[in-house]
Amino acid sequence: MHRTLPLALLIFTLLLTASPTAAAPTAQQQEICFPDIPGISNCIAPEFSSYWQGNGGLPVFGYPLGPRALGTPEAGADQLYMQWTERNRMESHPDAPPEYQVQLGRMGAERLAQIGRDPTTELVEDGPKDGCLWFAETRHNVCDQANGLGFRSYWEGHGLKIDGMSAYQRSLALFGLPLTSAQAEQSADGEPIITQWFERARFEWHPDKPAEFRVLLGLLGSELQGAAPPATATAATPIMGVEISQGSVAQVAGRLGELGIGQVRYNGIRWSDVEQQPGQRLWENLAGVESELTAISAAGAAPMVIVRSTPVWARQVPKSACGPIKADALPSFATFMGELAARYSQPPYNVHQWELGNEPDVDPGLVGGDGPFGCWGDVRRADYGGAGYAAMLKAVYPAIKAADPQAQVIIGGLLMDCDPTQDTSPPCLPGRFFEGVLAADGGHYFDVVAYHSYPYWQTQRIDWDSQYPKWAHRGGVMLGKLQFLREVMQRYGISKPVMMNEGGLLCYRNHPSCGPGGFYTDQANYLVRLYARTAANGLTGSIWYTLNGPGWQEGALLDASQQPRPAFQAYKFMSSTLKGASYVSGGVDGVVEQHSFRKGDRSYTIYWTNDNSSATLPLPSGAQVIYTFLGDAASPDSLGTVTFSFDPVVVESIR
Numbered sequence: 001m002h003r004t005l006p007l008a009l010l011i012f013t014l015l016l017t018a019s020p021t022a023a024a025p026t027a028q029q030q031e032i033c034f035p036d037i038p039g040i041s042n043c044i045a046p047e048f049s050s051y052w053q054g055n056g057g058l059p060v061f062g063y064p065l066g067p068r069a070l071g072t073p074e075a076g077a078d079q080l081y082m083q084w085t086e087r088n089r090m091e092s093h094p095d096a097p098p099e100y101q102v103q104l105g106r107m108g109a110e111r112l113a114q115i116g117r118d119p120t121t122e123l124v125e126d127g128p129k130d131g132c133l134w135f136a137e138t139r140h141n142v143c144d145q146a147n148g149l150g151f152r153s154y155w156e157g158h159g160l161k162i163d164g165m166s167a168y169q170r171s172l173a174l175f176g177l178p179l180t181s182a183q184a185e186q187s188a189d190g191e192p193i194i195t196q197w198f199e200r201a202r203f204e205w206h207p208d209k210p211a212e213f214r215v216l217l218g219l220l221g222s223e224l225q226g227a228a229p230p231a232t233a234t235a236a237t238p239i240m241g242v243e244i245s246q247g248s249v250a251q252v253a254g255r256l257g258e259l260g261i262g263q264v265r266y267n268g269i270r271w272s273d274v275e276q277q278p279g280q281r282l283w284e285n286l287a288g289v290e291s292e293l294t295a296i297s298a299a300g301a302a303p304m305v306i307v308r309s310t311p312v313w314a315r316q317v318p319k320s321a322c323g324p325i326k327a328d329a330l331p332s333f334a335t336f337m338g339e340l341a342a343r344y345s346q347p348p349y350n351v352h353q354w355e356l357g358n359e360p361d362v363d364p365g366l367v368g369g370d371g372p373f374g375c376w377g378d379v380r381r382a383d384y385g386g387a388g389y390a391a392m393l394k395a396v397y398p399a400i401k402a403a404d405p406q407a408q409v410i411i412g413g414l415l416m417d418c419d420p421t422q423d424t425s426p427p428c429l430p431g432r433f434f435e436g437v438l439a440a441d442g443g444h445y446f447d448v449v450a451y452h453s454y455p456y457w458q459t460q461r462i463d464w465d466s467q468y469p470k471w472a473h474r475g476g477v478m479l480g481k482l483q484f485l486r487e488v489m490q491r492y493g494i495s496k497p498v499m500m501n502e503g504g505l506l507c508y509r510n511h512p513s514c515g516p517g518g519f520y521t522d523q524a525n526y527l528v529r530l531y532a533r534t535a536a537n538g539l540t541g542s543i544w545y546t547l548n549g550p551g552w553q554e555g556a557l558l559d560a561s562q563q564p565r566p567a568f569q570a571y572k573f574m575s576s577t578l579k580g581a582s583y584v585s586g587g588v589d590g591v592v593e594q595h596s597f598r599k600g601d602r603s604y605t606i607y608w609t610n611d612n613s614s615a616t617l618p619l620p621s622g623a624q625v626i627y628t629f630l631g632d633a634a635s636p637d638s639l640g641t642v643t644f645s646f647d648p649v650v651v652e653s654i655r
Contacts, residue, residue: 033406034063035302035352036263036448036540037497038239039582042067048083048090051102053405055160055174060217062086065225073105086219088200099162107220108179108197114224119179119197140178142196146214151182151196151203154215176200212493239263239541240531240575241301242557243502248548249292251562255547256299259557259568260575264296265501265543267358267372268306272321275311275336278329283343290349297350304353304410304501304543307340309370316388320364322357322375324388330395338399345404354400355450355501357412360389361433373415377430384429386436393437393445411437413450413501416481418470435488443494448540449485453478453503454555455526457519461612461646464505464526465533478503478530482537497540503530504545504567507554514554523555524570525608528629528648531574532595532606535583544571566630573631577650578604591615601655608648616643622653 029050033043044052045068052061065084072079073091081092082105089105096103112119125141128134132143133152144150159170176199185195194205195218202218209216241263244252249266256264273285296303309321314329325333337354344351361384362374378385393409400407411434418424420431437443455464455477465476474480478500485498505526507514514520527544534542545551549558549565557568578597581604586595592615596605605620623636627650636642642651 030405035406036239036408037063038540040064044085045083047081047092048102049405051090052085056158060158060174061088061090062219062221065221068092074110084221084225086222087217088221089224104174104200106176106199107224108176108199108201111202111218111220111224112179112197122180125181135177138177138179140181140196142178143182145182145194145205145207149211149214150205151215154203155198174200210490210493213495240534240571241265241304241541241543242547243267243543243545244292244296244547246289246292248546249295252548252558253295253299255558255568256296256301259547259572260579261299261301261547263304263541263543264301264547265304265355265545266292266296266306268308268355269340270309271307271314271333271336272309272311275332277311278313278332281339293344293349293351297348302353303349303351304355305344305351306355306358306412307337308357308372308412317364320375321370322367322373323364324376324378324385325392327391330392333392334395334399337396338403341400341403341407345407352404352406353408353410355410355412356392356396356446357389359415359452360412361385361414361416361430363430376412377433379429381436382432383436383439384431384433386433386438386442387440389433390437390440390442390445393442397445408447409445410448410450410499410501411446413452414481414485416451416484419474419480419484421484422473431484434485435492438488438492438494443489443492443496447496449489449496449498450501451481451485451498453481453500454506454545456506456508457514457522459513459517463529463610464522465529466610478533479537482539498538499540499542500534501541501543502545503542504551504555506552510554519554521566524566525629525647527567527570528574528606528650529593529608531578532586532648535597536586536595569630573627573629577627577631577652592617596620603653603655605651605653606648607642607644607651609645612646614643614645616641618642620651620653622655623651624654625652626650627652 029046031043031046032049032053034040040063042064044064062085065086068081068083070079071082073082083090088107091103091105093101093103124139129141129143132141133155134141142152142155144152155171155175156167158174159167160173162170162173165173178196178198180197182194182196185193196203202220204216204218206214206216239262241261243265246267269286269289274282276282293303310323310325314325314332315321315323316326317323341354357376359373360376363377363379364375367374376385376389397409400409414434417430418428420428422428455468457464458467465478466472468477471477471480474483482498489495505523507519530542544557546556547558549556549562550560557565557571559565581597581599584596584598591609591611591613593610594605594607596603603620607617609615619636619640619642625633626636626642627633629648642649
């Protein structure tokens with residue numbers, strides 16, 4: 001039997017459970033920013049940063065929706081400083097005792113009121129259920145939905161870190177009392193989801209996700225602020241950047257502003273140059289690096305710096321500088337990385353992205369001992385050396401974060417030469433490296449997964465990505481590798497952003513036929529495809545290798561004289577046209593591929609075919625201009641259609 005709960009009792013119990021708290025911020029606290037997350041321009045304010053970081057971070061609170069600002073938590077209340085996040089609202093109470101100076105909003109109760117639901121009039125339960133938590137105050141149970149997984153386990157497993165409180169009190173302080181029973185409710189995409197509302201949260205059950213993510217918290221902050229994305233939410237346009245080779249920055253830094261480049265990958269800083277003997281610091285050996293990082297930052301771009309080259313005394317493989325670090329030298333590397341992050345996070349360098357190695361999934365026997373890539377791979381091990389790389393991540397990640405809370409730790413861009421799920425002879429051993437990292441619990445010690453993707457140009461006009469032999473079965477080299485990485489992360493309950501941080505269209509071994517055959521124009525064609533697919537597939541960005549020319553296998557945006565190639569012009573057109581735009585929708589229908597972006601009152605739809613056939617489609621309403629992939633403009637025809645083929649076109653429309 002079910003009964004309703006008297007309103008007076010609910011109000012009384014809610015007054016008893018005041019908003020949760022955290023320790024007062026210290027003078028040393030810093031804001032927490034998210035420079036590599038597209039669309040997130042605000043930072044967690046210093047007075048809230050330790051609370052946000054120490055009590056759950058992104059899964060519990062989400063990203064900031066705005067800056068710290070004055071506001072009233074409820075009608076009639078005094079104004080106070082607060083900051084909204086996707087899932088909550090942090091409030092500053094400086095006159096309260098230290099442990100109560102940051103408090104949380106009652107987001108669940110507020111959202112229910114906003115949508116016109118009064119939980120005091122809804123059905124309640126008769127009493128406790130076996131295996132559940134019973135809350136007599138509101139007469140609701142909180143139960144698991146599977147064996148050891150579900151709302152009870154999540155509620156009990158999370159709580160505010162407040163000294164002197166029991167585990168139960170900490171969970172109660174974070175989430176509050178249940179306001180409803182668990183029941184099926186319609187999600188934003190129209191699907192029924194088991195949902196339970198609490199004073200300060202909404203629990204959602206997703207049985208199709210990995211165990212770690214089956215309970216998710218609703219985006220109550222976004223919903224209360226009117227910023228909740230609809231089911232057809234747009235995705236912010238990702239950052240597209242370039243790599244500049246060491247020693248070439250001075251020649252090409254002036255081009256960064258011309259292209260509107262926001263991110264530059266830089267290879268890099270060599271540990272062996274600075275710490276030639278244990279404890280030694282030869283910072284003067286990085287004078288050239290410091291000059292180049294200063295120039296990159298001054299041009300308005302964020303440097304992504306590769307750290308590589310193990311000193312002789314720290315090498316696990318004696319003749320391999322690119323190889324793994326000895327276990328007893330990992331603390332030294334962690335200390336070095338902490339000092340590096342502290343030193344170069346400051347102006348004029350402004351480095352907050354650290355990539356640990358470059359293509360580490362390569363065995364030392366396959367590359368030179370001091371090459372710019374490799375080589376943590378170990379062909380003798382089932383995990384291909386991934387566990388050793390994970391041990392390194394565990395050592396250095398805390399040191400980097402302690403030195404610079406804004407820092408992003410990036411897995412060294414993976415070569416991923418082949419797909420280990422395929423039955424090949426010989427078997428694909430390098431493909432096991434990333435899984436080896438996760439199997440050794442390395443998934444909690446990096447922020448971004450990076451991989452590399454290079455198709456080779458062919459004269460036949462068939463989408464180059466899709467023709468890459470070792471990844472064609474998954475849709476091509478760029479999307480196939482991405483699919484594989486996400487599959488592996490899902491198996492281990494890990495969800496991390498993915499970046500393609502080294503790629504481009506290559507002329508195989510600089511073959512002389514490339515120039516006369518149209519390679520450089522096709523390179524521009526490919527850049528537009530890469531830009532659109534990066535946005536469409538949720539990558540945090542793609543890095544073109546390189547800006548400075550002529551580049552490896554003619555891959556650069558500039559030629560040997562550092563003059564623009566057609567791909568440079570395509571980059572400039574895409575960057576200027578779509579700066580600040582959001583990805584809306586797109587996909588593939590047969591050989592036709594299209595992707596739409598929106599910026600203010602304007603929409604941009606990119607069309608192409610993946611073979612050399614042509615297609616004609618109706619123009620979007622409000623179509624004003626049709627651009628070539630190099631940015632040349634023409635007016636739409638009177639028929640109201642757009643005809644295109646292998647070379648992309650961009651249609652600009654006004655809504």
